[in-house]
Amino acid sequence: MKVLKFGGTSVGSVEALQALTGVVKSNLEQGERIIVVVSAMGGLTNLLIKTAEDAVKGIDFSRSLMAIEARHFEVVKSLIPIQQQNKVFTTLKIYFQELEDLMQGVTALKELSPKTKDAILSYGERCSAFMLSRILRTLHENTEFLDATQLIKTDSSFGNAHVDFDQTNLLIQDYFNNHRDELTIVTGFIASDNQNRTTTLGRGGSDYTAAIIGAALNANQIEIWTDVNGMMTADPRRVKKAFSLDELSYTEAMELSFFGAKVIYPPTMVPAFLKKIPIVIKNTFNPHFEGTFIRHDNKPSNTVIRGISSVDYVSILNVQGSGMVGKAGFSGRLFSLLSREQVNVILITQSSSEHSITFAVAPEDAILAKSLIEQEFELELAASKLEPIRIENDLSILAIVGENMKQTPGISGKLFSSLGRNGVNVVAIAQGSSEYNISVIINHDHLSKALNAVHDAFFAELQKTLHVFVVGVGNIGKELLTQIKNHHASLVKDNLINIKIIGLSNSRKMFVDADGIDLENWENILNEKGEQASLEGFVNQMKSLDLPNCVFVDNTATPAPSQFYKEIFESNISVVTCNKIANSGAYKQFELLKTTAQKHGVDFFYETNVGAGLPIIKTLNDLIISGDKILKIEAILSGTISFIFNNFKGDVTFYDIVKQAQEKGYTEPDPRDDLGGIDFMRKMLILARNSGLALESSDVELGAILPENCAKAPSVDAFYEELKVSNDYFEKLKNDAAAEGKVLRYIGKLEDGKVSINLQAVGSEHPFYSLSGSDNIIAFTTERYCETQMVVKGPGAGAAVTAAGVFADLVKVGAE
Numbered sequence: 001m002k003v004l005k006f007g008g009t010s011v012g013s014v015e016a017l018q019a020l021t022g023v024v025k026s027n028l029e030q031g032e033r034i035i036v037v038v039s040a041m042g043g044l045t046n047l048l049i050k051t052a053e054d055a056v057k058g059i060d061f062s063r064s065l066m067a068i069e070a071r072h073f074e075v076v077k078s079l080i081p082i083q084q085q086n087k088v089f090t091t092l093k094i095y096f097q098e099l100e101d102l103m104q105g106v107t108a109l110k111e112l113s114p115k116t117k118d119a120i121l122s123y124g125e126r127c128s129a130f131m132l133s134r135i136l137r138t139l140h141e142n143t144e145f146l147d148a149t150q151l152i153k154t155d156s157s158f159g160n161a162h163v164d165f166d167q168t169n170l171l172i173q174d175y176f177n178n179h180r181d182e183l184t185i186v187t188g189f190i191a192s193d194n195q196n197r198t199t200t201l202g203r204g205g206s207d208y209t210a211a212i213i214g215a216a217l218n219a220n221q222i223e224i225w226t227d228v229n230g231m232m233t234a235d236p237r238r239v240k241k242a243f244s245l246d247e248l249s250y251t252e253a254m255e256l257s258f259f260g261a262k263v264i265y266p267p268t269m270v271p272a273f274l275k276k277i278p279i280v281i282k283n284t285f286n287p288h289f290e291g292t293f294i295r296h297d298n299k300p301s302n303t304v305i306r307g308i309s310s311v312d313y314v315s316i317l318n319v320q321g322s323g324m325v326g327k328a329g330f331s332g333r334l335f336s337l338l339s340r341e342q343v344n345v346i347l348i349t350q351s352s353s354e355h356s357i358t359f360a361v362a363p364e365d366a367i368l369a370k371s372l373i374e375q376e377f378e379l380e381l382a383a384s385k386l387e388p389i390r391i392e393n394d395l396s397i398l399a400i401v402g403e404n405m406k407q408t409p410g411i412s413g414k415l416f417s418s419l420g421r422n423g424v425n426v427v428a429i430a431q432g433s434s435e436y437n438i439s440v441i442i443n444h445d446h447l448s449k450a451l452n453a454v455h456d457a458f459f460a461e462l463q464k465t466l467h468v469f470v471v472g473v474g475n476i477g478k479e480l481l482t483q484i485k486n487h488h489a490s491l492v493k494d495n496l497i498n499i500k501i502i503g504l505s506n507s508r509k510m511f512v513d514a515d516g517i518d519l520e521n522w523e524n525i526l527n528e529k530g531e532q533a534s535l536e537g538f539v540n541q542m543k544s545l546d547l548p549n550c551v552f553v554d555n556t557a558t559p560a561p562s563q564f565y566k567e568i569f570e571s572n573i574s575v576v577t578c579n580k581i582a583n584s585g586a587y588k589q590f591e592l593l594k595t596t597a598q599k600h601g602v603d604f605f606y607e608t609n610v611g612a613g614l615p616i617i618k619t620l621n622d623l624i625i626s627g628d629k630i631l632k633i634e635a636i637l638s639g640t641i642s643f644i645f646n647n648f649k650g651d652v653t654f655y656d657i658v659k660q661a662q663e664k665g666y667t668e669p670d671p672r673d674d675l676g677g678i679d680f681m682r683k684m685l686i687l688a689r690n691s692g693l694a695l696e697s698s699d700v701e702l703g704a705i706l707p708e709n710c711a712k713a714p715s716v717d718a719f720y721e722e723l724k725v726s727n728d729y730f731e732k733l734k735n736d737a738a739a740e741g742k743v744l745r746y747i748g749k750l751e752d753g754k755v756s757i758n759l760q761a762v763g764s765e766h767p768f769y770s771l772s773g774s775d776n777i778i779a780f781t782t783e784r785y786c787e788t789q790m791v792v793k794g795p796g797a798g799a800a801v802t803a804a805g806v807f808a809d810l811v812k813v814g815a816e
């Protein structure tokens, strides 16, 4: 059983409620029993407060009430079947009437007591929970609304009531034991006292409701659904590189959120912590994101700190003077005074000379704190045993947090050196003896820079986001996106590489989204939101976004994208491609591209140009950089032709076999490129150039497989027709070879600076005799590998192996 709590943003609009419905639906489909807790529609609680404040002042509040009504009615009209709408409107209207009566009472009495305020605020949750229960009836007939004032009993501290757990637990257990088949939608935040007057649970109240219910029922999990991807390493508005945390301990969650992480307010989760119930922070708008798990048996982080949190504005007060030295009880007096007067002290440091105490408070408390101290220590101040109390404003707190910090030396060194290197002055420092947190007070002006510097210092090498722009989403491109989608989470987790697809284009449409394109739905996004494709426009958008770690991936079979590679390198963007055209055009262009990439410190990876995913370019480069000399390369590098000769047996016609190769995704988009030898020629040329030879395509001696009528076919369709009528020609080739106990092989050779590709009949003694499927084979004879060659063999065509090779190149960019 799980408790799902949806915050204001998840019920704040029609779209949000649709997303929420999707989440509930998938939980129901998994057969999980769930209880749903909801907050008021986003922004509504503040609006209710403002309306009530207007009412006290006698300001007309009718417009605000109408706006509140309108937001709910819009949802009802959009998401509830028309025949059921009237009933829902009737109940909502009763709520709005009650709300109006309360507001009128406030105006008449000119008083807004905490009790009345709680009563007013409770309508926010009541309306949203009631409305949601009617929306969800479309998924589950037995869906009911439950007003939590019936379950959660508190004292009468209006505004921040304390829960009576004995009564509450019994009520919760009783209700849910008797409503096992019901999908219950419970109001968050609200409760009632023993006289059944509405109370509220204070900050983070709806989270608290979820924790109270989850703990009372021993839930397996409590999910807090919000509008961000869980807890992050730092505030993403300030730190672009901040990333989502997958796990946290309860203590870490406490420490992180104490200093500013607003996603949850952990004190409210204590009932769940005590029962060791895992809490997961999830994103309603990105439900596939796994979320941040907060649990007692979390796995230790692989980083020394878990996150960095901050408080935007604090003021510090400095109390110092000889009167404090050795005076037992001085700080006791000081802090009990502040606590008695409800001044919240955020951080304290005391120098070891005991000569001064510095503490931080919210800016709005600073003047009160100063005057309280001045009154309390009037005598000491008059006798100059204390120096005048000083307030310093416009400061911020930055805190690094993590359980791994405990007893790990060097952490504060790293913190201070990163601040120092970036010119950030540290005004005060505090480290709790728990060692889970080191906090520094700095000037507010430096906060963003400091957060980024500290984040870089602790996390920079840890996670790299690649911003990827993909042109070509056909056979290979589509498979690449599927592989990235499926392996994304593991890459983030195990390799700390986060691949984000920012741009997609095919020959018709293109779409760019700086926040990343959802790979679950990219085809619809491209079709529906995409604009007309233009490579120039695509490249310009990519350049102007100016994202770090940017990669352009060319999965097309046309020369068009390669015209842009040079300017892409010049914009410090790497290129990964399976398209062989750039590297097999004029030698000058090949050389220019390599040197431009090098000059700009970016990568140009094209492993799949030769042998698809097989490590051929890499192997060749490794041989050369380690000082070996290539004497000879012999290779079969056409997956299509290999497949054809491995399967051209029995009754099957040559035409059939070529068709099969195309259907299996082995051929080029135009199969004449394979059978005409151009594809193989390109690969041999790329190999030759990577071995240091400045050859052009005209230097390659290319033996033919096809008879002239096939080779000259003017279109793909005509080509297939010619294959059909030429079957005897291919049969004869095969039979002649078979008569000598041989098989046909189309073999490329590079020797003495010359490249040739020829059709050969080879016997069983030949190392290329035994091949199957779309196998490629390449044998390197080098100075070091001369008695026995170095051989790489395996499938050399097909979407899966090619996309995997492109993917690996992409990860290689990320790993650098």
Ligand SMILES: NC(=O)C1=CN([C@@H]2O[C@H](COP(=O)(O)OP(=O)(O)OC[C@H]3O[C@@H](n4cnc5c(N)ncnc54)[C@H](O)[C@@H]3O)[C@@H](O)[C@H]2O)C=CC1
Pocket (backbone or CB within 6 Å): 471, 472, 473, 474, 475, 476, 477, 505, 506, 507, 508, 533, 535, 555, 556, 557, 558, 560, 561, 578, 579, 580, 608, 609, 612, 639, 665, 666, 667, 668, 669, 796, 797, 798, 799, 802
């Ligand atoms: N099939 C295989 O086993 C291997 C293929 N390759 C290479 O992979 C590349 C892609 O092959 P396939 O996926 O089979 O081709 P495909 O024809 O299925 O897909 C090509 C994609 O490029 C897009 N495109 C074409 N012109 C474009 C333009 N000007 N702007 C934007 N997009 C454009 C098309 O719309 C399509 O999405 C080829 O260069 C091929 O040589 C490399 C190694 C192995």
Ligand SMILES: N[C@@H](CC=O)C(=O)O
Pocket (backbone or CB within 6 Å): 608, 609, 611, 612, 637, 638, 639, 640, 641, 666, 667, 668, 674, 679, 796, 797, 798
């Ligand atoms: N069409 C090519 C695919 C790999 O580059 C082949 O058949 O080898």
Ligand code: NA
Pocket (backbone or CB within 6 Å): 607, 608, 609, 610, 611, 612, 613, 614, 615, 616, 617, 805
């Ligand atoms: Na390869």
